[in-house]
Amino acid sequence: MTKQIEHNQLRKAIPQSIRWLTAMCMMVTLSACAQEGKVESELKIHRLESESTSPYDAFAYLNRVPDLNEGEDPRSYAGTVLLSRLANEEGRILIKIVDGFDRSAYYGYKSFMRYWPEEKLGIGACVTCHHPPNFADAGDKKYIVDSSGKAKAVPELRNTKRSKKELKAIIRKKIELAEMARAGKADNIDESYKLMKLSESDVDGIANFIRSMISTPKEGYRDLILSATILDTTDVYN
Numbered sequence: 001m002t003k004q005i006e007h008n009q010l011r012k013a014i015p016q017s018i019r020w021l022t023a024m025c026m027m028v029t030l031s032a033c034a035q036e037g038k039v040e041s042e043l044k045i046h047r048l049e050s051e052s053t054s055p056y057d058a059f060a061y062l063n064r065v066p067d068l069n070e071g072e073d074p075r076s077y078a079g080t081v082l083l084s085r086l087a088n089e090e091g092r093i094l095i096k097i098v099d100g101f102d103r104s105a106y107y108g109y110k111s112f113m114r115y116w117p118e119e120k121l122g123i124g125a126c127v128t129c130h131h132p133p134n135f136a137d138a139g140d141k142k143y144i145v146d147s148s149g150k151a152k153a154v155p156e157l158r159n160t161k162r163s164k165k166e167l168k169a170i171i172r173k174k175i176e177l178a179e180m181a182r183a184g185k186a187d188n189i190d191e192s193y194k195l196m197k198l199s200e201s202d203v204d205g206i207a208n209f210i211r212s213m214i215s216t217p218k219e220g221y222r223d224l225i226l227s228a229t230i231l232d233t234t235d236v237y238n
């Protein structure tokens with residue numbers, strides 16, 4: 001009993017102190033960045049100085065989600081990000097989210113990246129064709145993804161012009177086609193569609209994740225990072 005209380009108190013205390021620590025660290029980092037700003041803008045090495053200023057980029061920066069290296073297999077990249085990087089932070093209640101990249105976008109992002117079977121959670125396998133950083137195909141490969149049988153280029157999902165409603169309709173259509181492909185009713189469709197196992201409850205989060213990649217004005221990006229809060233994911237596994 002006492003152990004339980006101690007545990008609860010600890011859990012309550014951790015997010016608050018970590019939030020404070022995060023804010024302090026960010027302030028130190030930001031002031032260091034301001035001094036090095038000139039070098040950074042010349043070399044374009046730092047995400048704070050890059051053109052990618054969306055809530056997703058703030059999330060990736062704060063959680064140290066690595067970039068996809070040239071030539072790296074996007075699926076093994078996704079495995080590393082989810083199973084090593086994020087699972088480890090989730091375990092220590094250290095996942096940081098920001099305005100515009102909320103809990104729903106976080107789970108949508110994970111479904112987007114997840115491709116391996118035997119998961120109870122949504123499997124999008126989207127990363128197979130939509131590779132970071134722009135979530136298009138990095139090698140300009142074309143895929144057959146509908147009944148036309150024509151291979152098509154993978155459009156970038158970053159800075160989408162699609163409304164949330166349109167995105168949800170596109171995702172629902174993909175789920176339908178994936179089910180047809182698995183049932184052997186859409187033979188031409190790319191094999192990776194057979195991995196996709198999503199339900200209606202995954203659609204909103206994936207659409208929110210895609211919309212979180214819309215860039216914010218550069219001036220607001222630092223505030224976005226400073227708005228970070230801790231996401232407690234422990235309830236999901238209880």
Ligand code: HEC
Binds near residue numbers: 112125143153167174
């Ligand atoms: C086999 C490769 C492949 C996989 C897997 C895949 N896509 Fe696509 N996606 C494409 C191609 C190709 C298009 C372009 C289709 C067209 O032009 O008709 C596309 C188009 C889209 C679009 C429309 C973009 C626009 O603005 O026109 C969205 C949104 C999208 N995909 C999201 C997803 C999501 C979410 C997943 C995972 C659930 C996913 N895709 C899985 C290849 C893929």
